[in-house]
Amino acid sequence: MLEIRLHGRGGQGVVTAAEILATAxxxxxxxxxxxxxxxxxxxxxxxxxxxxxxDKEILLRAQIYEPDVIVVLDHNLVSMEGLEEGLKSNGxxxxxxxxxxxxxxxxxxxxxxxxxxxxxxxAIKELGTPITNTAILGALLRATxxxxxxxxxxxxxxxxxxxxxxxxxxxxxxxxxxxxxDRRGRS
Numbered sequence: 001m002l003e004i005r006l007h008g009r010g011g012q013g014v015v016t017a018a019e020i021l022a023t024a025x026x027x028x029x030x031x032x033x034x035x036x037x038x039x040x041x042x043x044x045x046x047x048x049x050x051x052x053x054x055d056k057e058i059l060l061r062a063q064i065y066e067p068d069v070i071v072v073l074d075h076n077l078v079s080m081e082g083l084e085e086g087l088k089s090n091g092x093x094x095x096x097x098x099x100x101x102x103x104x105x106x107x108x109x110x111x112x113x114x115x116x117x118x119x120x121x122x123a124i125k126e127l128g129t130p131i132t133n134t135a136i137l138g139a140l141l142r143a144t145x146x147x148x149x150x151x152x153x154x155x156x157x158x159x160x161x162x163x164x165x166x167x168x169x170x171x172x173x174x175x176x177x178x179x180x181x182d183r184r185g186r187s
Contacts (some may be wrong), residue, residue: 001054002146003064007083008073010045013133018049021137023155024147025053033058046077054148071140072096073132073157075120084108088186090184095139096120096132115143116177126170127163134167138174149175 002133004021009034010016015036022032033112036049066086078097081090087093090112096119098150104114119135127136134156141149155163 001052001058001060002069002144004051004053004069004071005064005067005086005139006049006051006078007077008049008075008079008132010047011131012047012073013131014047014049014073017071017133017137018051020133020139020152020155020159021051022053023159024151025051027151027154028147030055030057033061037063046137048061067091069094069140069144070134073119073136075118075180078104079100079107086112092141092143094136096136096139101179103178105181105183112184113143113180113182115139115178115180117142117174119174122170122173122177126173127166134170135174138171139178140177141171142175142178143180 006014006018013114014044019036022034025032030053032053034051052058066088068088069092070087073096075096092113093108093111094115097116098118099115099116100116108114117139119132122135123130123132153168156167160167
């Protein structure tokens with residue numbers, strides 16, 4: 001089972017990103033679940049969302065404390081203390097930052113793979129707003145290959161309708177621009 005924890009702030013589409021990823025996995029014939037944990041529901045408040053993906057039914061119904069992948073939608077959270085807490089050994093960290101992955105090696109010493117992309121810049125260029133969820137999903141796919149890009153794009157078309165093409169452009173742009181440092185010997 002692959003467990004993903006997403007960090008962001010209200011208004012960035014953190015919960016939507018988790019749901020879109022789960023839907024894409026289900027559309028590829030796997031089992032998935034997505035859920036969120038947050039305090040006061042307001043724009044800018046910290047938000048955690050979670051996605052589990054498995055080839056067999058998922059019976060577990062608890063928060064993810066030891067993720068395989070950590071995804072950070074808000075570039076201001078990259079330096080947050082404890083962000084990497086619970087990351088499995090050789091896990092993957094996907095970050096919305098203009099920094100190179102090599103610059104973050106010390107910060108995420110336990111990560112086996114670090115992927116970076118300036119999702120905020122991409123979102124502003126492609127969507128006209130700093131909502132980073134679709135761009136960061138492009139980076140996640142580049143770093144993990146968890147679902148096919150075409151499957152994710154299909155979910156955008158179902159979910160966003162009128163805004164689907166802008167989101168497809170954002171995810172493709174992020175996929176192409178993501179820089180991956182793989183300490184396990186692959187990139």
